[in-house]
Amino acid sequence: TGKKYNSAAANEAEEKINIAIRVIADHVRAVAFAIADGQLPSNGGAGYVIRRILRRAIRYGFTFLETREPFINELVAVLSAQMGDFFPEIKSQQNLVTNVIREEEASFLRRLDQGLQLLDNVIAQTDGKEVAGAKAFELYDTFGFPEDLTALILKEKGLDYNKAEFDAKLKEQKDRSRLANEMTTDDWVILTEGNTESFVGYDQLENTVSITRYRKIDSKKDGVQYQLVLSATPFYPEGGGQVGDRGTLKSINETIEILDTKKENNLILHIANTLPDNVNTSFTATVDADLRDESQSNHTATHLLHQALRSILGTHVEQKGSYVGPSRLRFDFSHFAKVTDEQLQEIESFVNARIQDHLPLIERRDIPFKQAVEEGAMALFGEKYGDSVRAIKFGESMELCGGTHVKNTADIWYFKIVSEGAVAAGIRRIEAITNDAVKAHFAQQEKALEDINGLLKNPQDTLKAVVSLQDENAKLKKQLELLLRDKAKNLKGELATELQEINGVQFLAKQVDLDPTGAKDLAYELGSLGTNLFLVLATADEGKPMLTCYISKELVAEKGLNAGAVVRELGKYIQGGGGGQPFFATAGGKKVEGINDALNAAVEFVTGK
Structure with missing residues (x-):
């Protein structure tokens, strides 16, 4: 990174660099060993902890070491050389660890870069010195932009955010998640004492069983269900990637459907929506053989x-x-x-x-x-x-x-x-698929081919006919593109007569019957007419509103005008947004009806009103 550790830090800036280097060294060690042990970064469980630790290290490098490219992964080789003799896993898994960390760095740095652009937009739209907590939370929740980094950047710009509102939004999210996963579990009702349960499902799909214990569970997701434990079950419980068996539990008087089978604390749990009327009788436990056959295939x-x-x-x-x-x-x-x-x-x-x-x-x-x-x-x-x-x-x-x-x-x-x-x-x-799923897949593919042949009037060579259609389509697209360019050139002369001079600026804001590419070509065609043009062109191609802004580079330099800022502001009228360069930018939206309001508002950028 070009930054060096200085044990005798002379100022606060050097001390922050020292802290960042220590944090990164500590965190890469923890993350590397976890990955070598088989725990990969993910969005849930232990994997999320690993991802959070690594992202904290990346943030310290991003903020205090001013790094914008992945570099933490390069430390894995150093770690392997230093500690590989004591922890051989770090040596044997060095390539895996390095590549996982590199990909995580690249992904999060891209997200940080996107977040910075989004934060700039939020700041530009903020009146006063405080950003709404809801906006800061949206950056965190939707785009993964860290709260502490938002706070740091805002502080550097002399701004703050509504922390109380942010925390309230975070609490709402956690409450929703908690309620969605809320479940109550009753105590076990034990019918047979002792360790009497066993699994016989490798050898048989049906067996005479008794219920040794059961309990009631009530969840927001599934409602009231029952977990039954059987004496000698043929039902395979979910594990090793394989789903649990389904089937029936049948007595002389009733049949209970087993919806799923799971394992908990060495007990095989059979999930049912109802409890047998008589739990003390014997049952015939039968696995759905078709589902089992497909799963084991x-x-x-x-x-x-x-x-x-x-x-x-x-x-x-x-x-x-x-x-x-x-x-x-x-x-x-x-x-x-x-x-x-x-x-x-x-x-x-x-x-x-x-x-x-x-x-x-x-x-x-x-x-x-x-x-x-x-x-x-x-x-x-x-x-x-x-x-x-x-x-x-x-x-x-x-x-x-x-x-x-x-x-x-x-x-x-x-x-x-x-x-x-x-x-x-x-x-x-x-x-992948096997067995009956493959048969269904091939039948579907055959039907699709028959339909294609029907549309193509049953050609002798289907592939050749499709290639011919693709070639024809490409030619037509090229012709359409040339026609649109000609249309843009013709519009150039027409619109040149509609330019208004306002405060020394040649101004035009108008909706044109072109697609966005045609509008861009037209803007540059008009831009060649002079050095003081301010253009806003609107299109509504396929019902999607788009604003295109072109400002002569001389105006950008002399008057401080910025096309990106213009489309961000005008984009509000069409319920959208966008950006680009100071001299050229575009904004897309959802509200076609807002185009006229956007065009009417454009003049304010040159009048100053």
């Missing part, structure tokens, strides 16, 4: 996908999260570049080859964790395991997993990637 596919990613992209790939439901799967993994179309095709082919190989499930239950790892089982980075684990294997790769899986990869039928993209710094996400 997707779960096995995530394991094959993990193999494919490590084989094709490299062994640096590590699982960072997953969702496995009956309709789709989602897999998050560490990687620092977009996966190319060619690589995606190769990944798909890899997985489908394993499906076609009809690989059987090889499963080992209740083996010591250490033994499983020594025998080659892959433990997910950052995941917590007990002393005894379950290992599953399809082909060459063995992983630790407690989820349900197909008995043979042939049961998956087919694997199809539907999307790939970034979800966080250094983290990519693939979404």
Whole structure:
């Protein structure tokens, strides 16, 4: 940064630099170790704590070291060299940590830059010395601009903000969030004493059970529900990315629908909207086999996908999260570049080859964790395991997993990637489908192709026909662009006669029948007529109002006029805003009816009234 630490700080400015350097050194250490341990920055939970710590370090660099480019990530190499022998994770994960911090820095610095522009607009619209607390809160809540940075910038400009109003808005937000998540939970009603619960769902989807305990819960979101614990349940509880089973609980007299299955404190909780009339009888617990089959098809596919990613992209790939439901799967993994179309095709082919190989499930239950790892089982980075684990294997790769899986990869039928993209710094996400979802996808694609062929009058070569249409469309757009430019040139002569001289300024404010690009071209065409022009042109293309302001550079220098300030003020009339350069700026809005008022108000900038 060019700033140096001075232990004998001579003034307040040097002391602030010292503090910033100490804060950054401390915070990068905490953040780096957390990321190396598998905790990535995010918008919730522990990840949000990491993000807040890192953003505080970035703010200190931004404010006191005057940095505008990412630099904190470069300290990871120093940290790794100093502490890598004591904490080997920081060495093995150095690239991941560096890239995650770099992406977080770049993202937050962009947000700070946007926030500064927004704050400048707020200041420009503020009468007096105090910014409304609601405006400061909007910057914080909507745009993520830190409150303390807002306060610091306002102080530098001799301004303040209504802190009480800001705090009131913050409290309102927290109260809304608390009420939305409010839930009351009754005590357990215990029917059978002792630890009598077990899970039998790996081997059977139906079993005779009894209810060992239950409790009532009441939430704003779902209303009154009941959590039931069964003696020997076939229902798989949500875990390892896989959703919980659904199904029924049936006695001689009634059937209760099980809406979801979760796990809490080693208890498997079956969620139902109603409580059986007789909780002491025996029940037949039946898992929805279709939903289970689809979920476990997707779960096995995530394991094959993990193999494919490590084989094709490299062994640096590590699982960072997953969702496995009956309709789709989602897999998050560490990687620092977009996966190319060619690589995606190769990944798909890899997985489908394993499906076609009809690989059987090889499963080992209740083996010591250490033994499983020594025998080659892959433990997910950052995941917590007990002393005894379950290992599953399809082909060459063995992983630790407690989820349900197909008995043979042939049961998956087919694997199809539907999307790939970034979800966080250094983290990519693939979404995919298998089995019946793929069949539905192919049927939909076939129907779409039939519809396209119908619109194109059933050409012999559909692709060639579409390319021909695209070429024709491009030519028509080019012709339209030339026509609009000609129209702008013709308007130039017409509008030149309408210029009014006011206080030595050639002024014109008028609505024109052009699109925004045409209005820009026209403004520059008119601008070539002299060195003292002040133009405001309005358009309403497709019902969207737009104001274009052009001011001769000589007027900007001599009279201190600013096109950006002009459109920000006039934009209020069309319920919008904008900005740009001192000599050219635009503003968009929502209220077409306000165009005339905006044009009428424009003259005040040259009359001074």
